[in-house]
Structure formats: C-alpha cells, structure tokens
Amino acid sequence: MTEVIVTLRAPSLTAFGRSLTAVIHEPYAKRLAATQARAEQNLHKTIPDLTVIWRYRIVADGFDIVLPTADVPLLTRVPGVTKVWPELTYHSLAVKFSRVSRTVALDQGPAVIGADKLWGADLTTAGNGMKIGIIDDGVDAKHVYFDPSTFSYPAGFPKGLTSATTPKVIVQRTFAPSEPVYKYASTPFDPSENGSFHATHVAGIAAGDHNTADGALFLSGVAPEAFLGNYKALTIPTPGFGLDGNSGSLAAAIEQAVEDGMNVINLSLGEPEVAPSRDFVVKAIDGAAEAGVVPVIAAGNEFDEYGYGGINSPGSAPDAITVAATTDDGTIADFSAAGPTPVSLTLKPDVSAPGVGITSSLPVNQEGPFGELSGTSMATPQVSGAAALLMERHPTWTVEEIKSALVSTGNPVHDENGHEVSVLREGGGLIDLVRADNPLIFDSPTSITFPVNGGTVPVNLTDAGGGAGSWQVEAVTQRPYPGVTISVGPTVTVPGRISVSATVSASAANGNATGFVLLTLGSDTRRIPFWVEVNHPLLRTEPSVKLTHPGVYTGTTIGGESKVSRYRYPVSNDIAYRGPEVVYRIHITHPVANFGVAVISGQAVPHVVFAGDENHLTGFAGQPFDLNPYLDTFGSSRPVAGAVLPTPGNYEIVFDTRSNVFAGPFTFRYWVNDTKPPSIHVVSTRGGAITVAISDTGAGVDPTTIRATVDGHGSGAQFKDGRIVIPARSGPHLLIVTASDYEELKNMEDVSPIKPNTAILKRTVTVH
Numbered sequence: 001m002t003e004v005i006v007t008l009r010a011p012s013l014t015a016f017g018r019s020l021t022a023v024i025h026e027p028y029a030k031r032l033a034a035t036q037a038r039a040e041q042n043l044h045k046t047i048p049d050l051t052v053i054w055r056y057r058i059v060a061d062g063f064d065i066v067l068p069t070a071d072v073p074l075l076t077r078v079p080g081v082t083k084v085w086p087e088l089t090y091h092s093l094a095v096k097f098s099r100v101s102r103t104v105a106l107d108q109g110p111a112v113i114g115a116d117k118l119w120g121a122d123l124t125t126a127g128n129g130m131k132i133g134i135i136d137d138g139v140d141a142k143h144v145y146f147d148p149s150t151f152s153y154p155a156g157f158p159k160g161l162t163s164a165t166t167p168k169v170i171v172q173r174t175f176a177p178s179e180p181v182y183k184y185a186s187t188p189f190d191p192s193e194n195g196s197f198h199a200t201h202v203a204g205i206a207a208g209d210h211n212t213a214d215g216a217l218f219l220s221g222v223a224p225e226a227f228l229g230n231y232k233a234l235t236i237p238t239p240g241f242g243l244d245g246n247s248g249s250l251a252a253a254i255e256q257a258v259e260d261g262m263n264v265i266n267l268s269l270g271e272p273e274v275a276p277s278r279d280f281v282v283k284a285i286d287g288a289a290e291a292g293v294v295p296v297i298a299a300g301n302e303f304d305e306y307g308y309g310g311i312n313s314p315g316s317a318p319d320a321i322t323v324a325a326t327t328d329d330g331t332i333a334d335f336s337a338a339g340p341t342p343v344s345l346t347l348k349p350d351v352s353a354p355g356v357g358i359t360s361s362l363p364v365n366q367e368g369p370f371g372e373l374s375g376t377s378m379a380t381p382q383v384s385g386a387a388a389l390l391m392e393r394h395p396t397w398t399v400e401e402i403k404s405a406l407v408s409t410g411n412p413v414h415d416e417n418g419h420e421v422s423v424l425r426e427g428g429g430l431i432d433l434v435r436a437d438n439p440l441i442f443d444s445p446t447s448i449t450f451p452v453n454g455g456t457v458p459v460n461l462t463d464a465g466g467g468a469g470s471w472q473v474e475a476v477t478q479r480p481y482p483g484v485t486i487s488v489g490p491t492v493t494v495p496g497r498i499s500v501s502a503t504v505s506a507s508a509a510n511g512n513a514t515g516f517v518l519l520t521l522g523s524d525t526r527r528i529p530f531w532v533e534v535n536h537p538l539l540r541t542e543p544s545v546k547l548t549h550p551g552v553y554t555g556t557t558i559g560g561e562s563k564v565s566r567y568r569y570p571v572s573n574d575i576a577y578r579g580p581e582v583v584y585r586i587h588i589t590h591p592v593a594n595f596g597v598a599v600i601s602g603q604a605v606p607h608v609v610f611a612g613d614e615n616h617l618t619g620f621a622g623q624p625f626d627l628n629p630y631l632d633t634f635g636s637s638r639p640v641a642g643a644v645l646p647t648p649g650n651y652e653i654v655f656d657t658r659s660n661v662f663a664g665p666f667t668f669r670y671w672v673n674d675t676k677p678p679s680i681h682v683v684s685t686r687g688g689a690i691t692v693a694i695s696d697t698g699a700g701v702d703p704t705t706i707r708a709t710v711d712g713h714g715s716g717a718q719f720k721d722g723r724i725v726i727p728a729r730s731g732p733h734l735l736i737v738t739a740s741d742y743e744e745l746k747n748m749e750d751v752s753p754i755k756p757n758t759a760i761l762k763r764t765v766t767v768h
Contacts, residue, residue, distance in 0.1 A: 001066050001067065001068060001069065001179070002066070002067060002068070002069040002072055003053065003064065003065070003066045003087045003177065003178060003179070003246070003248060004064075004065060004067070004072060004075070004084055004085060004086060004087060005062060005063070005064050005065070005084070005085040005086075005087070005247060005248055005251070005280045006043075006062050006063055006065060006075055006078075006081045006083065006084055006085070007056075007060055007061055007062035007081075007082055007083045007085065007280075007283075008035065008036065008039050008061045008062050008080050008081060008082060009061075009080055009082050010031075010032055010035050010061050011061065012032075012056070012057060012058055012059060012060050012061045012287060013028070013029060013032065013057055013058045013291075014058060014059060014287045014288075014290040014291040029057075032057055032061065033057070035061075035080070036055065036057065036061070036063075038080065039063075039078070039079075039080040039081065040052060040063065042078050042079050042080060042081075043063070043065065043075075043078055043081075046074055046075075046077065046078050047067050047068070047071045047074055047075075047078075049067065049068055049071070050065055050066070050067040050071070051065065051066045051067075051178070052064070052065050053065060053066060053177070053178050053248060054175075054248050054249070054251070054252040054255075056251060056252070056255050056284070057255075058255050058258050058259055058287065058291060059251065059254055059255050059258060059283070059284040059285075059286075059287030059288050059290075059291065060251065060255075060280070060283055060284055060287055064247075064248030064249075064251070064252065066178045066179075072084070084591070085247065085278065085279075085280040085283075086247070086278060086591075086593070086645055087246045087247045087248060087752055088246065088247045088271060088274065088279065088280075088281070088313070088645075088750040088751075088752065089238075089244050089245070089246055089271065089749060089750050089751070089752045090234070090244065090245055090246070090247075090250060090269045090270060090271050090281070090314075090750065091234065091238065091241040091242060091243075091244045091269060091270075091271070091749060092136060092137060092198040092199075092234060092241075092242055092243075092268060092269050092377055109205060109222055109353070109354045109358065109382045109385075110220055110221075110222050112328055112330075112354050112430075113222070113353060113354070113382060113386060113430070113431050113432065113433050114432055114433040114434040114435075115222045115223070115385065115386060115389060115433050116220075117433065117434050118389050118393065118433050118434070118437055119210075119224075119389075123210060123224065123225050125389065125392055125393050126210065126223060126224050126225040126226075126389070127207060127222075127223025127224065127225045127226030127385065127388045127389055127392055128225045128226075128392060129154065129227075129392060130223060130225075130226040130227065130263050130264070130388035130389075130391055130392050131154075131170070131171075131226065131227045131228075131229055131260075131261060131262045131263050131264070132203075132206050132207055132223065132226050132227070132228055132229065132262065132263065132264045132265075132266060132381075132384055132385070132388055133171070133228075133229040133231050133253075133257035133260070133262035133264065133265040133266065133293075134199050134202055134203045134206070134228060134229065134230055134231065134266050134381075135231045135233050135250065135253045135254065135257065135265055135266065135267050135269075136198055136199030136202055136203075136231075136232070136233070136234055136266070136267075136268060136269065137190070137195070137196045137197070137198045137199045137232060137234040137235070137242060137243040138174075138187075138188055138189040138190055138195070138196035138199050138200075138230060138232035138234075138235075138243070139169055139188070139189065139196075139199045139200050139203045139228060139230040139232075140189050140196065140200040140361070140363045141164060141165065141166050141168070141169035141172065141188070141189070141230065142166075143200055143204070143361045143363065143368070143369065144212060144361075144369055145204045145208040145209055145212050145219065145221075145360070145361035145369070145370075146166065146168045146169055146203070146204075146208070146209065146228065146361070147168065147209050147212070148166040148167040148168035148169070150209075151166075151167035151168045151227070152167050153167050153170055154170065154227065156261065157170040157171070157227075158170050158171065158172075159171045159172075159173075159229075159260055160172045160173035160188075160230075160260075161173065161174070161188055164188050164189075168209070168227065168228060169203075169227075169228045169229070169230055170227045170228070170229060171228075171229035171230060171231070171257075171260055171262075172188040172230050173188070173229075173230065173231050173232065173253070173256055174186050174187065174188055174232045174233075174235060175231065175232065175233040175235065175245070175249035175250070175252045175253045175256075176235045176236075176249065177235070177236065177245070177246050177248065177249050180236060182235065182236055182237065184235075185235040185236060186235075187232075188230050188232050189230075189232070189363075190235075190243060191363075191365060192237070193365065194237050194242060194243075195237070195242075195243065196232070196243065196363065197242070197362055197363055197366035198234075198242060198243075198268070198373075198377065199230070199232070199234075200360075200361050200362060200363055200366075200368075201358075201360045201361055201362055201371075201373050201377075201378070202266060202268045202360075202377060202378070202380070202381045203228050203230075203361070203381070204219070204221055204360035204361035205221060205222065205358060205360045205378060205381035205382060205385070206221055206222060206223060206226070206228075206266060206381035206382075206384045206385040206388075207221040207222070207223050207224060207225075207226040207227075207228055207385060207388070208220060208221035208224060208360060208361060209221070209224055210224035210225070214359075214369065214370040217359065217370070219359065219360070219370070221381075221385055222381070222382055222384075222385025222386055222388075222389070223384075223385035223386075223388040223389050223392075226385070226388045229257060229260060229262050231253040231256065231257050231265075232253075233245040233249045233250045233252070233253035234269065235249070238749075238754065239630065239754075240629065240630075241629070241749065244749075245269075246752060247279075247280045247281050248280075250267075250269075250281050250284070250314075251280055251281055251283075251284040254281075254284040254285060254287075254288050254295075255284065257288070257293065258287075258288050258291045258293050262293055263293065263294065263387075263388060263391050264293065264294045264295075264296060264384045264387045264388050264391070265288060265293055265294070265295050265296070265384075266296050266380055266381050266384040267285075267295065267296070267297045267298065267314065267380070268297075268298045268375075268376070268377035268378075268380045268381065269297075269298065269377075270297070270298055270299075270300050270312030270313060270314065270315055271312060271313055271748065271749055271750035272312060272313065272342075272619060272620040272621075272627070272644075272748045272749075272750060273311060273312060273313040273316045273341055273342050273343050273344070273619055273620075274313065274343065274619065274644055274645040274750070275343050275344070275645065275646065275647045276313070276316055276317070276343070276344050277647055278591065278645045278647060279313050279314065279316075281313065281314040281317075282313060282314045282316060282317040285297070285314050285317040285319065285320050286317055286318060286319045286320075289319035289320065289399045289400075290319070292398070292399060293399070294321065294384075294387045294391070294399050294402055294403075295317065295319065295320040295321065295399075296320065296321045296323060296380055296381075296383045296384040296387060297314055297315045297317065297320045297321070297322050297323065297380065298312065298315060298322075298323060298375070298376035298377050298379070298380045299311055299312065299315045299322050299323055299324050299325075299336060299337045299338075299348065299349040299376045300312030300315060300336075300337030300376060301325075301335045301336065301337060301375050301376055301377075302335070302337050303334065303335055303336055303337050303338050303425075304334055304335055305572070305635065306337075306570035306571065306572050306620065307338065307570060307571035307572055307573075307574065308338045308339065308340070308422075308424055308512070308568070308569060308570065308571045309338070309339070309340055309341075309342040309568055309569025309570035309571055309617075310337040310338060310342065310570045310620075311337050311338070311339050311340070311341045311342065311348045311349065312337060313750070315337075315341075315348060315349070316341040316343075316344055316346070316348060318346065319399065319400075320350075321350050321351060321383055321387070321402075321403050321406065322348045322349040322350045322351075322427070323349055323350070323351055323352065323353055323355075323376055323379045323380045323382075323383050324336045324337070324338075324349040324351070324352040324353075324355075324376060324379065324413075324425060324426060324427060325352065325353070325354070325355025325356060325374070325375065325376045325378065325379040326352050326353065326354055326355065326356070326379070326413055326430055327354065327356045327357075328354055328356070328357075330411065330412070330413055330414060330430050331413070331414050331415065331416060332352070332413050332414070332415060332421045332425050332426060333355055333356050333374070333376075333379075335374075335375070335376075336349075336352075336355070336376055336379075336425065337349075337376065338422070338424045338425045339423075339424040339425075339531070340424060340449070340512075340531065340533070340569060342569045342570050342617070342619045342620065343618070343619045345449075345452075345533065345569065345616065346449045347423065347424065347427075347447045347448070347449045347529060347530070347531040348424075348427070349425075349426070349427040350403065350406070350407055350427040350428060350446065350447065351383060351406050351407055351410055351426075351427045351428050351429065351430075351431050352379065352410070352413050352426045352427060352429060352430045352431070353379040353380070353382035353383050353386075353430065353431055354378070354379060354382055355374060355375055355376055355377070355378040355379030355380075355382070356374045356378075357372050357374055358372060358373060358374065358378040359371070359372050360373070360378070382431070383406065383431060386406065386431055386433055386436070387402055387406070389433060389437075390402050390405060390406075390433075390436060390437065393437060394437075400442075400444055400446065401442045401464070403446050404439065404442040404443050404444065404446045405436040405437075405439040405442070405464070406428070406431050406436050407427060407428035407446045407447060407527075407528075407529070408428060408439060408441070408443060408446070408526040408527055408528060409428075409431075409432050409435035409436045409439055409526065409527075410426070410427070410428035410429025410430055410431055410432060410527065411429050411430045411431075411432050412426070412429050412430070413425070413426035413429055413430050420478060422478060422512065422514045423447075423478065423514045423515070423516070423529035423530070423531060424512060424514060424531060427447065427529060428446075428447070428527060428528075428529050429527070438464075438465070438466070439464045439467075439526065440463075440464055440465065440466050440467035440521065440524055440526065441461050441462065441463060441464050441467035441471070441494050441519065441526060442461070442462045442463075442464045443459050443460070443461055443519075443526070443528050444459065444460045444462075445457075445459065446528070447528060447529045447530065447531075448500055448517070448528060448529070448530035448531070449530075449531055450502040450530065450531065450532035450533075452532075452533050452535050453504040453532075453533070453534060453535060453536070454484075454501070454502035454503050454504040454532055455501070455502060456499050456500065456501040456502075457499070457500050457501075457530075458497055458498070458499050458500075459497065459498050459499075459500060459517070459528065460495075460496075460497050461492060461494045461495060461496055461497065461498065461519075462494070462495045463494055463495055467494050467521065468494055468495070469493065469494060469521065470491055470492070470493050470494075470521075471491065471492050471493075471494055471519045471520060471521045472490065472491060472518075472519070472520040472521070473488050473489055473490060473491060473492050473498055473517065473518070473519055473520075474488070474490075474517070474518045474520070475487060475488045475500060475515065475516075475517050475518070475530070476515050476516055476518060477513055477514065477515035478514050478515045478516075479514075481508070481511070481513040481534075482507075482508065482509075483504060483505035483507050483508025483509070483534070484502065484503070484504050484505075484508055484513040484532065484534060485502070485503045486500065486501070486502050486503075486513070486515065486517075486530070486532075487500075487501045487503070488500045488501070488517060492519070498517070500517055500530065502530075502532040504532065504534050506536065508534045508536075509534065510534055510535055510536060510566075510615060511534050512531060512532075512533060512534070513531070513532045513534060514529070514530065514531050514532075515529075515530055516528060516529055516530065517530060533615070535613070535615045535616075537612055537613040537614055537615060538563040538564050538614065539563075539564060539583060539609070539612050539613060539614050539652060539654065540612035540613070541563065542561045542563060542564075542581075542583050543561075543583070544583040544584060544585040544652060545582070545583070545584050545585070546584070546585050546586070547584050547585070547586045547653070547670055550669075550670050550671045550672050550698070551669070551670060552600075552667065552668070552669050552670075552700075553667070553668055553669075553670060554665065554666070554667050555582055555584075555604070555655065555665070555666055555667075555668070556582070556663075556664060556665040556666065557579065557580045557581060557582055557603075557604055557655060557656075557657050557662075557663045557664065557666065558580070558663050558664060558665070559580070560580035560581050560582040560663070561580060561581060561582075562578070562579060562580045562581065562660075563581075564577065564581055564614045564654060564656065565577050565578050566614070567607045567609065567614050567615070567617055567622075567623070567654075568614075568615050568616075568617060569615070569616070569617060569619075570617070570619070570620060570623070572623055572625065575658075576658075577605065577656035577657060577658055578658065578659050579656065579657030579658055579659045579660050579661070579662055579663055580656075580657060580660065580663050581654050581655060581656035581657065582604075582654075582655050583652055583653070583654050583655075584652065584653045584655070584670075585611065585650065585651070585652050585653075586650070586651050586652075586653065586670075587649070587650050587651075588646055588647075588648050588649060588650075588651065588672070589648055590648055591645075591646075591647070591648060592645075592646065592672055592673040593644075593645065593673050593674070593675050594621075594642055594643060594644050594645070594646070594671075594672075594673065594674060594675075594743055594746060594747075595608075595642055595643055595646060595651075595670075595671065595672040595673070596608070596621070596640060596641060596642020596643070596670075596671060596674075596699060596742065596743055596746050597640070597641060597642065597653050597668050597669065597670050597671075598639065598640040598668060598669050598699065598700060598702075598742035598745075599639035599640070599655070599666055599667070599668045600667050600668060600669055600700070601666060601667040602664060602665055602666025602667060603657060603662035603663075603664060603666065604639065604655035604656065604657060604662075604666040604668070605624050605639050605655065605656050605657065605658070606624055606639060606640070606641040606653055606654065606655050606656075606668070607622055607623065607624065607641050607653075607654045607656065608621070608622040608641045608642055608643055608651060608652070608653050608654075609622060609651065609652050609654065610649070610650070610651060610652075611649070611650035611651055611652050612652065614654065618642070618643035618644075618646060618651065619643070619644070620644075620748060621641070621642050621643050621644045621746045621748065622641055622642070622643060623641060624637060624638060624639050624640060624641050625637055625638060626638050626640075626745045627745065627746055627747070627748050628744055628745055628746070628747050628748070628749075628755070629748075629749050630749075630754055630755050631705065631740070631744065631745065631755075633704065633745075638745055640742050640745045640746065641653070641746075642743070642746045644746060644747070644748060644750075644751060653670075655668070669699065669700045669742065671698045671699045671700070671742075671743065674698030674699045674741065674743045674757065675756055675757070676696075676698060676757070677696075677739075677740065677741065677744075677756065677757050677758050677759035678694050678695060678696035678701050678739045678740070678741050678757075678759045679693075679694070679695050679696065679759065680692060680693070680694050680737050680739055680759050680760075680761040681693045681761075682735070682761070682763070682765055683723070685728075685765050685766060685767045685768060686767075686768050688727060688728065688729070688730070688767065689725050689726060689727050689728060689767070690710070690725070690726040690728050690733070690735060690765055690767060691723055691724075691725050691726075692708070692723060692724050692725075692726070692735075692737055692761070693722055693723050694706065694719065694722060694723070694724065694737070694739045695722055696741045698741060698743065699741040699742040699743035699744075699757065700741055700742055701719070701722075701739055701740075701741055702739075702740050702741055702742045702744065702745065703719040705738070705739055705740035705744065705758070706719050706724065706737070706738070706739045707736075707737070707738045707739075708724060708726055708735070708736070708737045708738075709735075709736045710726055710728055710733050710734070710735055711733050711734050712734070715727075724737070728767045729767065730767050730768060731766065731767060732764055732765070732766045732767075733764065733765055733766075733767060734762075734763075734764055735761070735762070735763055735764070735765050736760070736761065736762045737760070737761040738758065738759070738760050738761075739758070739759055740755065740757055740758040740759075741757045743757045744756075744757035744758055
C-alpha cells in the first residue's frame, strides 16, 4: 500500500480572499463539499481498495489517501483529479541539548528582540487573545510554564481532545499517519523516552507564562498572554530523529489550525527541499497565509554541512516567514542554514532571531522542567510570538504586512569577526519589535530575488502609518561585486512604487550579489534585502551524450572539456574539480520517485544538474555524498548523485575530475524510479559454507552496505560476482544478511519509509 495526496480542480476556500469564517458558510463551501463527494465516489469506483485519511478544503482542495501501490498510476484517470503529490517525511530541527546554565533568561529572546517593550502595563498587549498553533511533536499541557490559572477559554473553545485541554492550551489534536501503528501516535503528548519534548520547548519560547520561576531563573515567552494550540503532527518514533510526520498529516494539521482560528502557526521542522511543485506542505502553508494565518518556519541547521543553498522545506514556502538563528548578541549561529533555496532558487531566510542556548520548558522525563536547546527550531517561536504581538496591536495588518514589518526593520547580524553576514544568512536581520511595531511603510515583495543575471523587479510601497511622503532610496551591495550594478530611483513618494534593477556584465564572476534597498525618511531607515545570482553557465557550451535507458555504461574523461570546476546549490564543501569532465543528458517525461548514477569503477565524480547549468544542482541529492542519515557512512563522499522526486524535464549528469591526474575510463550505472531493495537469496548451504546471492536490477547493489552475521557474529564475507560465501560449521545457524542499493545513498530523511532500498534476510539455515 502507498499513501499519496490528490488535489482536485476546484479552488480551495482560501481563494476567495475574504473572511474565512464567512466563506466556510457561504454557498461555495457547499458546492465544494458536493464536488469533493463526487470525486471521492469516483476514486472508490476506480480503485475500490482505497481509503481516505485526510480531507482538505481550506488550504487546498483534495484528499490524503492510501491505496495499493500498483493502482497509483490510475489516479490521473479519475475524473476531477488534477495532480498526485508524494508523501514526504519531516522531523524537528533542534541541534543541541544541555541543562540550564544561566541566571537571567529574559535576555535570550524577549529582551533581545524588544518584545518586553510591547507588552504594555500589566501585560495588556502581551499577546492577549492571540492563538499560536504549535505544529510539532506534542505539547505537555500540564507543564508549569503553561499554568492556566490566570486564563479563561475564549469563545468557541476548547477544541479537539477536550479532556486534555486547559485554558492556556486550548486545542489538543493529533494527526497520525495510517501506518505504522504506534501506541502513542494518537495521544496529544508522547510520554515515552524517545517521545514528545521538542514542541514543549518551542511552545514555551513562543508563549510561556510571564515570570515563571525555575529556581533563581525567571522565564517568559515572547507573547506570554497568548493561547496555545497543540497540533501533534510528528507522531512516529524514528531512530535518531525523535518523532516524525508525513506530508498528509502536516497538511491536515495546518488545515485544522486555520479552521480552528489560530492566528499564527509555528513549524520548527523540516527536511531537504524537493521541487516546491511536488511539495504539498509548501502548498498548504501558502494556503494558510492566504487565509490570514501567519506561518513561521525554521530555516534548517545544515550550514556547516552544506553551506549556501541549504534551506529546508517547508521553509522554502514563498509566503512563510522563514527564520535563521543567532546568538543573544546578534552573531549568526554557525549551524543556521543559508539561502538560496536549493531547488527553487529564491532568497531565504526572511529574518533572524535568537536560537542558541535558549532556555525553555522541557517535559520532566526529558530532563525538565527546564533546559536549553539550540537550533533554528528555537529561533522560529521567537518570531511566532513576535507575530502574535503585532497581530494583537495591529489587527488590520495582513500576513504580508506583518512579514514586511519584521523584515524591513531588522538589525544587522554579524559573523564572528564583526562583519554583517550575507542576506542569504540573515534575511532582513535580527527582528526588532520596537521598530516593527511602527514600520512606517509596507513593501511588497518583502525581499527581492532578481532573475538570474539581473533584471527589474517592481516593489510596491504603502503607508503603514506615518510613512506617507517622499523617501530617499538607495541600493547598496554588502560587498563590492565587480560587474554588478544595482540601480533604483533616488526618491519615491509613498504610497508608490519603485523599480529596482540589477545589471550583470558578461565578465562578472559567478556568485551571489547581495545587499539592501535602503529607504530613508529623516532619521528612519527601512531595508529590503535583495539577491541576484551571477551565473554564466559553461555546461551549455559543452557537448553531451544522451542516455535513453537505464543500465551500465562506460565512458572516459580523457579528452573531455575542462570548463566546469564548481557546482551549486547547495555549495557543500565547495570542492574544485579542475580536471576534464564529460556530460550526459537525460529527459524525465513524467513524475518519478528518483533517478541517479553511481560510478562503479574509475575516478570520475558525478554531479546532477538542471540542463545546461552547473550552478543549479538538483538539490542535496545532486551532490556526490551519502545523504542517508540511517547509513553509517552518512556525510561521506561517494561517487553517487541523482535527484529525489524530480519534476519532468531535462537534466545533465556531469562526470568530473579533481585534476588531469584522475582522468581516465570509468563505468557507471544509471537508473530511474528505483523504489525496490535488492533481492537476497540463499543458494547453497553445502561444502561448509553458506552462499548468498544478492542482486538488484535498478540502482545496483552497493557492496559497502552488505552486512552478514552467522549466529550474531560478523562473517567478513566479500561480495564477488553477485555472491557472498560465508564459511560455517555443519548444523543449524541463524543467518542475517543486509544489503542496500546505490539509490539508498540518495534517500534523504524525507523519503518514506526509512531505508526503502535496503533488504534484510533473516532465516535459520542448516549447513551440510
């Protein structure tokens, strides 16, 4: 069985751009319900053995379904179905755990971002009436940081599992997938050792009660008077990652949070980006923003591994506020992921907030009641709380206006040497709520991603209160960039529009030109971050060989061109390939799970890119590294590259070399849509040995993954000619053999299930 998402032709309720509460009760809602009922009938008629798990009508129009894997191709024939979306897996984004070591906690967030300056006398504007939905692994509603004694349920609440709600945590809902079955999956809090802890910490940062004592430590959330909604969408234990959730469950949680009336949703979670056009959670998040709910999402924690271009999904969602992490003093966290988004190539993150060593609530069974965590997970709820404060104080502001206020008023974020970091690391900067509370102007878009090699982007400016009139305008790059010019008119009258242009000369070196459009009125300055990719691809000038079908091929880099030396995005270790390369091109005609190549002999190193552009890798999977966190070689260099959930189109596989010394013949295997593990069979138990055949017709068997034990003892058997031979004494033995194919190296943690391209044989054999 397979779980996928299908969307239908009719627009969702958010398409109407009016009060969601009103729209839900209008005639269109009834027509949409009737349309969905007919579509569901058609689905069952075409595929009788199909189960609907979740229904979407607000942030999207469609269903999450489970059906026989063999019947998935039939979905596109069902009347009303317009698109089939794959299921991805997501996990939380905390990177470090430690016990409390501070004596003052307010300076970890509320005071750094100026939240305490907005609370007002007696906390009258500290988030009162605002509702923050925590879409995560389950909040411990009984925690002392969420003491409900001074709260009362707002009208229409509690909701969900009301026996578990409190006047502070006013919604309790769970969103477990259909498989696997887990005893705590449908409980709002998982008390097991490897269960809920992350959401409790996140919720405390966003809205923990004011002046909650932990010994001599006094804590407060950013919006201490706000209500919390617990939307537990990470529900299944996963080795090394805590609780995980899939696309369908996360989208269902987003949908329900919007319908419940949450003002802000916090998603401190993520996975490596796939094409947003195949990422249903990105669609759901943008739908929530369209419905008037502010989505705030973690950027990711992989800068030290992947460098620029490591933004996670769903932080790549255009309408979300994507958050980077800093220290308390405004220095960028070394782990905080940097833009651009690796597949869609847009400027992210949007803003920064404290996310290093943040003290907040932890369940008692997770070294609580308080402790420190670090990660963009911790920075994100700072911004969620900030958005709630602004929404209370400015109830007419739209989602984009709140985002604009936070982005344009940010403070510079610095590196360890005191220099301001690239906007691809900080976005608009460290949020400053005092200025964001009085932004003077709103700008749309809130940041500028120029077309590759420049172009013109219009920016609309409106009066946010006190901002009408003539502003001085200037475009400033963060670093000198020969050959790149950013131009904009010297003045603008607000309300009005500016046109910002980037001009890139043919001689400009490949790279990132970043900076800010500065708008100044008297002593007030507002900043709009921009990014232009300077990209003069060399691959399009090289000859290529077309691959028409999967299989094993031979080639040579001797005599190849030597034009391309670097590949991005992500940048990773920025290794230079100064030797000759050869290029193969492929065409993907329809959505597939994956494709890839593995060099099985020779010194060539593969990279997979969008056609003709070495500066547009197919994301994380396009690099020659082991990306599977469940393999013991995770992070190591391997001559295997590909794409996960690629969109149909043209791609190129470049086999490159570090220098001329490594040029020579090589052999590689090419595969498409390999979702099956190798086959493992015992072929002989005679002659004092166990002979096991291992084969794979797709990506091919990866010899480095083969593990064999006899009665619990490693065999050390070598893989040769498709077999391993294990010496063994006569008699019965417990044999366990594990093997993966090369695609498993490309299966990032968002590929479900865990290690789908790994086979395990476990049986008792008798040696004669």
